[in-house]
Amino acid sequence: MSSASRNSVTVVLDWGTSGFHAFLVDPEGSLVDAKKGAQGIQSVPKGEHGRVLSDALAAWRNEHGPLAIVAAGMIGSRNGWLEMPYVPTPATAADFAAASRTIELPEGDRLMFLPGLTDPSAFPFPDVMRGEETQLVGFGLEQDIVVVLPGTHSKWAEIRHGRIERFRTFVTGEIFNTLANHSFLAKVATAEGDHASAAFAEGVALARDESGRAGGLLTRLFAVRTGWLAGKITPEEMKSRLSGLIVGWEFAEARAGGWFNEGDTIAVVGDDGLVEVYEAVSKAFGVNLAPAPADAAIRGALAISEYDLRSRGREGSGRSYQRA
Amino acid sequence: MSSASRNSVTVVLDWGTSGFHAFLVDPEGSLVDAKKGAQGIQSVPKGEHGRVLSDALAAWRNEHGPLAIVAAGMIGSRNGWLEMPYVPTPATAADFAAASRTIELPEGDRLMFLPGLTDPSAFPFPDVMRGEETQLVGFGLEQDIVVVLPGTHSKWAEIRHGRIERFRTFVTGEIFNTLANHSFLAKVATAEGDHASAAFAEGVALARDESGRAGGLLTRLFAVRTGWLAGKITPEEMKSRLSGLIVGWEFAEARAGGWFNEGDTIAVVGDDGLVEVYEAVSKAFGVNLAPAPADAAIRGALAISEYDLRSRGREGSGRSYQRA
Numbered sequence: 001m002s003s004a005s006r007n008s009v010t011v012v013l014d015w016g017t018s019g020f021h022a023f024l025v026d027p028e029g030s031l032v033d034a035k036k037g038a039q040g041i042q043s044v045p046k047g048e049h050g051r052v053l054s055d056a057l058a059a060w061r062n063e064h065g066p067l068a069i070v071a072a073g074m075i076g077s078r079n080g081w082l083e084m085p086y087v088p089t090p091a092t093a094a095d096f097a098a099a100s101r102t103i104e105l106p107e108g109d110r111l112m113f114l115p116g117l118t119d120p121s122a123f124p125f126p127d128v129m130r131g132e133e134t135q136l137v138g139f140g141l142e143q144d145i146v147v148v149l150p151g152t153h154s155k156w157a158e159i160r161h162g163r164i165e166r167f168r169t170f171v172t173g174e175i176f177n178t179l180a181n182h183s184f185l186a187k188v189a190t191a192e193g194d195h196a197s198a199a200f201a202e203g204v205a206l207a208r209d210e211s212g213r214a215g216g217l218l219t220r221l222f223a224v225r226t227g228w229l230a231g232k233i234t235p236e237e238m239k240s241r242l243s244g245l246i247v248g249w250e251f252a253e254a255r256a257g258g259w260f261n262e263g264d265t266i267a268v269v270g271d272d273g274l275v276e277v278y279e280a281v282s283k284a285f286g287v288n289l290a291p292a293p294a295d296a297a298i299r300g301a302l303a304i305s306e307y308d309l310r311s312r313g314r315e316g317s318g319r320s321y322q323r324a
Numbered sequence: 325m326s327s328a329s330r331n332s333v334t335v336v337l338d339w340g341t342s343g344f345h346a347f348l349v350d351p352e353g354s355l356v357d358a359k360k361g362a363q364g365i366q367s368v369p370k371g372e373h374g375r376v377l378s379d380a381l382a383a384w385r386n387e388h389g390p391l392a393i394v395a396a397g398m399i400g401s402r403n404g405w406l407e408m409p410y411v412p413t414p415a416t417a418a419d420f421a422a423a424s425r426t427i428e429l430p431e432g433d434r435l436m437f438l439p440g441l442t443d444p445s446a447f448p449f450p451d452v453m454r455g456e457e458t459q460l461v462g463f464g465l466e467q468d469i470v471v472v473l474p475g476t477h478s479k480w481a482e483i484r485h486g487r488i489e490r491f492r493t494f495v496t497g498e499i500f501n502t503l504a505n506h507s508f509l510a511k512v513a514t515a516e517g518d519h520a521s522a523a524f525a526e527g528v529a530l531a532r533d534e535s536g537r538a539g540g541l542l543t544r545l546f547a548v549r550t551g552w553l554a555g556k557i558t559p560e561e562m563k564s565r566l567s568g569l570i571v572g573w574e575f576a577e578a579r580a581g582g583w584f585n586e587g588d589t590i591a592v593v594g595d596d597g598l599v600e601v602y603e604a605v606s607k608a609f610g611v612n613l614a615p616a617p618a619d620a621a622i623r624g625a626l627a628i629s630e631y632d633l634r635s636r637g638r639e640g641s642g643r644s645y646q647r648a
């Protein structure tokens with residue numbers, strides 16, 4: 001089937017809770033076109049995902065014929081389209097390809113679901129990621145390095161000997177968002193967080209220099225309020241200060257957990273403004289930065305789908321469309 | 325003025341954001357009656373607090389004549405009735421009396437506002453409390469001991485040489501509430517936290533035993549999700565587990581901050597179900613418990629008002645009613 005080979009275009013699909021992004025990539029790996037949709041993966045009733053996706057990609061199918069689609073992330077979660085397994089660490093790109101699953105859609109498109117990644121060594125329960133493993137493959141598994149993937153549930157991963165060796169999740173974005181919108185701060189703060197502000201940098205410095213002193217995160221967080229009461233933090237600065245403190249705390253915890261030492265080189269991988277923020281915080285912690293592509297997710301999906309093609313041959317897996 | 329002396333009854337008023345509690349106490353310090361009101365201190369327009377309070381206490385005034393009222397806590401905050409100063413640590417009951425302020429209400433009642441307490445030694449900004457200092461006085465400042473006051477913003481205070489020596493705030497309840505109601509947990513969890521459950525105890529044990537291992541609070545919190553994904557934590561158990569982890573983390577931070585060592589004796593002071601919870605967690609951390617009265621807030625308000633009477637004499641301060 002030519003639709004599944006790299007003689008034709010490939011669609012890389014990122015379908016999460018807040019909508020989907022689809023990227024049309026030519027056989028050389030260059031981005032040709034992109035589409036966005038507002039319908040979140042969980043808002044589509046079970047059994048309707050195929051129709052919604054087929055409709056959304058109709059124009060590309062009309063132009064290029066049946067499409068080869070590769071999808072990672074939340075689409076394969078328990079509340080997504082169909083639940084994909086987690087591959088255990090240490091894992092290679094070939095491991096992800098082997099655990100993928102391809103279905104045929106009503107209009108003839110073939111959709112390859114990529115698995116997630118689990119780290120069974122995490123304490124007290126195996127840690128999990130969905131989507132970031134594909135970004136790691138897109139970043140490249142050749143060099144031994146620690147990679148940070150910022151987000152609501154930020155990930156720190158170690159690449160070693162061509163494999164993703166281990167990783168840990170930090171709920172940084174989640175803590176910031178819930179506190180910024182629903183805590184004592186919400187009524188007082190008059191501006192969103194500004195990562196370029198002095199207040200942000202001060203929060204980072206506090207976490208960097210003082211996380212080892214008497215006092216952990218639960219007590220340090222109150223300083224955003226006491227700083228305001230003391231007239232040292234303005235309502236405009238509060239969320240910036242909070243953001244700097246929490247992102248800085250992620251780095252302080254990662255440092256204490258052995259993920260990096262001052263002077264090490266790490267990489268920050270992502271496709272949004274958080275990359276720049278995390279790079280600035282990395283520098284504040286005395287860490288050097290390796291270059292990283294902004295389209296790691298697309299590169300990774302393509303790379304894994306090529307492994308799949310090689311192992312399965314150009315006839316595809318022969319699996320038929322299933323309503324999941 | 326007999327209304328301000330302890331020959332008559334005293335009203336202890338706790339007027340916070342979610343309503344007020346008023347306690348009628350006889351000259352011997354025994355509780356005679358109590359009233360609740362649903363109107364939060366911030367929902368009353370400036371200038372209207374006196375009328376609202378006078379109306380609420382009309383029946384007591386009719387029976388006992390003009391009332392002597394003592395109020396601590398949020399009523400004296402920036403968003404309360406009138407903003408009271410913070411007395412700096414180290415502080416005695418007499419210091420609170422000296423910094424209090426008494427106004428006369430339209431119906432002849434006299435209302436004594438108690439100040440808050442600030443710890444200028446806190447890093448990076450002076451820490452603050454409003455109301456808990458009165459509970460500490462009610463608990464008693466005679467013995468050298470560390471006292472925990474559980475709450476949305478939990479306080480650890482050291483009593484030494486008859487004074488409140490220092491204290492720190494932990495945003496334990498705030499973090500639990502925002503995460504329980506607004507995070508990844510909120511959609512999955514099917515029950516409120518149960519402090520008597522095994523899941524709560526497991527969360528406490530994790531904080532107690534593992535807070536020193538690689539991994540801080542930001543990464544440990546994710547374990548409530550991964551435990552669910554791994555089938556080790558049920559949706560019913562999630563909030564209990566979260567609660568145990570966060571309260572346990574407060575103790576782990578307090579231990580790391582030098583507030584207690586295993587084998588020490590501390591006291592837990594409060595007037596709600598959290599006291600029992602914190603006492604159980606104290607035991608889990610190997611700490612002995614000193615007895616504490618459930619009515620520390622009332623005892624403290626009375627004790628401070630007596631200092632005030634002694635220093636001002638039975639004629640009162642002579643200050644007239646002011647609309648603040």
